[in-house]
Amino acid sequence: MATAVRANLYHGTMAFYFEMARDQRDHYYRLAKQEGYRARSAYKLLQINEKFHIIKRGDSVVDLGAAPGGWLQVAAKLSGGSIVGVDLEGIAPIPGVKTFVADITHESTVDLVKDALGGDADVVICDAAPNLTGAWHRDHAVSVDLARSALKIAKKLLKPRGNFVVKVFQGDLFLDYLNEVRKEFSSVHAHSPLASRKESAETYVVAKKLLTSPVRRGDMLDVQIEYLGKSGDGVAIVEGFAIIVRKAQQGEKLRVKIDAVKPNFAFADILERKG
Numbered sequence: 001m002a003t004a005v006r007a008n009l010y011h012g013t014m015a016f017y018f019e020m021a022r023d024q025r026d027h028y029y030r031l032a033k034q035e036g037y038r039a040r041s042a043y044k045l046l047q048i049n050e051k052f053h054i055i056k057r058g059d060s061v062v063d064l065g066a067a068p069g070g071w072l073q074v075a076a077k078l079s080g081g082s083i084v085g086v087d088l089e090g091i092a093p094i095p096g097v098k099t100f101v102a103d104i105t106h107e108s109t110v111d112l113v114k115d116a117l118g119g120d121a122d123v124v125i126c127d128a129a130p131n132l133t134g135a136w137h138r139d140h141a142v143s144v145d146l147a148r149s150a151l152k153i154a155k156k157l158l159k160p161r162g163n164f165v166v167k168v169f170q171g172d173l174f175l176d177y178l179n180e181v182r183k184e185f186s187s188v189h190a191h192s193p194l195a196s197r198k199e200s201a202e203t204y205v206v207a208k209k210l211l212t213s214p215v216r217r218g219d220m221l222d223v224q225i226e227y228l229g230k231s232g233d234g235v236a237i238v239e240g241f242a243i244i245v246r247k248a249q250q251g252e253k254l255r256v257k258i259d260a261v262k263p264n265f266a267f268a269d270i271l272e273r274k275g
């Protein structure tokens with residue numbers, strides 16, 4: 001009897017959540033129709049931008065996997081700068097936006113976009129999704145592959161300190177991917193906007209300030225402390241880039257491990273003193 005009650009409760013609760021998810025989906029679907037967005041996903045970018053301030057007025061923006069064009073409409077509205085969208089599918093014209101049919105896993109797409117933009121981008125956004133098969137592991141793996149292609153392209157397209165947003169389906173490869181992005185940007189968050197369906201496995205990786213430093217988090221290297229900074233920590237210079245080594249003394253030769261990288265300097269801990 002108790003089991004039957006629990007089962008009923010469970011089904012009741014699940015039905016409630018699915019109902020809520022459907023209401024939420026219908027809400028953004030209706031809103032998109034009212035406000036003239038081509039896709040309800042437009043609200044995901046609006047919500048991400050409200051929280052993380054990824055796109056500023058005048059920014060040049062590249063949208064990878066952009067059809068039917070909801071995110072492009074939002075990018076055009078937020079920035080008013082140069083906007084380029086690419087997708088495997090054609091995209092109906094949007095004023096002030098250049099679009100191309102291209103594959104984001106192909107190297108040649110970088111040159112195509114750079115030519116259209118006339119330079120590097122302030123922001124790269126990617127909402128690309130593979131065709132879902134329902135085979136959860138396969139869909140997750142293909143989504144991570146696509147996100148990896150987007151990261152590769154973003155690194156080539158972005159200006160130093162540029163921003164990047166990419167969709168990934170959750171799964172066991174997600175953390176590895178997140179760490180790959182963390183190595184390339186100064187600040188990185190995983191975020192699910194309210195407009196993402198409750199039952200959806202999608203997460204957005206929001207990465208700010210592309211790093212162009214010669215070192216990355218986790219790197220181990222030999223350095224010599226050249227001087228002491230204001231905080232009293234040692235400072236080594238690698239290819240003109242300052243590395244602040246905690247508890248190091250002037251003149252010391254050290255093996256260090258980088259544990260945080262900022263646009264203009266990095267922090268490191270001592271692994272070994274080298275006499």
Ligand SMILES: C[S@@+](CC[C@H](N)C(=O)[O-])C[C@H]1O[C@@H](n2cnc3c(N)ncnc32)[C@H](O)[C@@H]1O
Pocket residue numbers: 038039041042064065066067068069070071072086087088089102103104105127128129130131146
């Ligand atoms: C969810 S839709 C994007 C919706 C878009 N953000 C909007 O607001 O209209 C995902 C898109 O990714 C595209 N896509 C998937 N793989 C791609 C690839 N390899 N190259 C380019 N586009 C791709 C699909 O064609 C699809 O149009």
